[in-house]
Amino acid sequence: MTRYGTKESIAAAPQLVLYEVDRRTGVATITLNRPEKHNAMSVPMRDRIVDLMAEAETDTDVKVIIFRGNGRSFCSGNEINEEWGQRRPHERRRTLNVGYRYGADMAWGRLGFSQAISRSSKVTIAQIHGYCAAAAYFMIACKCDVVVASDDAKIGALEARFLGPAGAVASVHINRILGTKAARRTGFTAMPMSGIEAKDLGLVHQTAAVADLGSAAQSVAEEIARNPLQKLLYLKARIKAAEGVMDTSVPSITGLLVSHFLQTAPDELDFWKTAKEVGVGGALDADKKRQGAADPRVTQPAPTASATTTATERS
Template identity: 30%
Template structure:
């Protein structure tokens, strides 16, 4: 049922969202996209959550769009055109919510992250992957070039690597994905959740407001000309420096004690 597609667990300021459709390898069906979107909207307004972990139930992180659902849409008079247009628009809107979310988002990837599933991982701020995980934008193997997944992928890995993945349909094993910048950390399968949790706890221990302004500035300055990037981030630094908790953090560092953050 739709209400079971996402499972949420909150502990210590960390929200863990689990895509819960293991029988479909957590495919991004219309219903799944709607549920992820709704949960991200709730998190955007949630002041108590400092970090988000996104993971998949079962043996895969996410296998991309639901091909059976997409094929069924071809039975309409327009051969599915309106359905496909809405699907890709909704999916793109959902992906764009991830960098806009105030909290850092960590993708915890086991098994495979393919096509739009790879896009989902790449849209997160960081990725922790099992050592045997694999990443692919392999739609070309079935005649569908992964054009929308390409957007997120090309913002994480060098263009030549992305183009090779997109045109060959070949998978990157987790160690190679880490080498090219798609993955931040790898871990043995049995230690994947603990490794992800440890990273999340590190982020959650920082001043929440500083991480929030930092994430916003990180994405806002990307792609700007150098002078505009410095102007934007300089203004963010001034705002940050004027906070009471930043003053306290610097005083605590100089006095060699833990900060007393409000």
Template identity: 30%
Template structure:
């Protein structure tokens, strides 16, 4: 049914949702964005599903947005750019509002939009040794549509430490920043995730869903107006000379001019 993701549900109702583009470090293509939106709706509507575990196949959890997809946005007209940015924003909100606990099993490096995927998880556990980073500004872009979720997770003060600089940070700092709840060795990740999953299996599913909805309404507001603001910010940045230079430099395997001239 899906080509870029896979889903398997065990007898307990624990669904494992796996990003399945290992050869591309699970970078989010237009197809993956669409499939994640679809599966969030399906899992959220399935009363047999008690918990969803989000993970990735291969060495990386998610390298962010697929560069080919981003290059397509550089060549697109403004209306198409806005439509594609909205699809990305709606996917994140679909996962964020899914009425099932979402547990992140962050098994590898996580950059750009992948940090957004980790941030929409109710709990994220990462392997020791992974690297994370909001790397968009290296390409002349900004972490726009993921921004509300990242800032809700970190808080503004901690987000400012890494939101604009594209600085890489390790798993321990990700815990300090609030992106990860805790870390585990690679051979202990499954047990650490199971420790987060198990408590939900003795809770009333409807109460869990209602509690999740309540905590979202009590936290930072991420409504249609906020989402539209982030879409406009991303589209506006896509139209800048910096974005074109950053994407072109990546594909040309050269330094962008702001690095080459520094």
């Protein structure tokens, strides 16, 4: 598959996304290991997840895959600063071009990040604590077979205040999992759901205190892995076949076009223009000032990928 990112970021990916297999239990674990950034995912990190999913797919010892994150959060989403931070003019043009090509691969490529989890024949579990935002929400949590979350987790499309509505691929999965009414509420407000609230809406299957989360997720994984591999493969294939009846190609393509036009509307264009001039952190500050008067909750925004990046850079 095509590789995106700098030589340095590609080389660092194996240390930022860890992988281990317990061959006794049949449980593999993919760990996001970038705690200082709330595990914001760079492009090479997402590519490594695709590689690891392919490796697990052909490993007959692996029956279940757990996704987890080191540090204070599960994952704050994609690394926005990597693609939209301060750059010289020629770098901006290249970034935009690469961004569109990568977006197409990620959304529609058979081996793209968006497809790797949902197409896996192995059972997948998201172990969520802290923030689970943006791409972590709709490309990992919504696509995993089982979600185990801490009671106080903060889950949702928290980036919607400054990046606009979720893309078409994301919207399809959010609507399916939460239902259209709940998806609208969470999308319009951009406020996070707790683990308990997400359980009530059907996204989360089990909650636990954060101190007990790891053992709770492991217990679920081992219980599933006690089944024969062929039985699990059959059950997963049957579920995916039923989902496939509701084809998502047309709404995905149409939604991508709509989101493109929305992202060139004045408010969103102002955000990206500001981000290129003063960095993503400066753009977030400006957006916070613009919206703060209307909604006091905006004065303390959730540390999305870009906000986390900026906070780290300032420290």
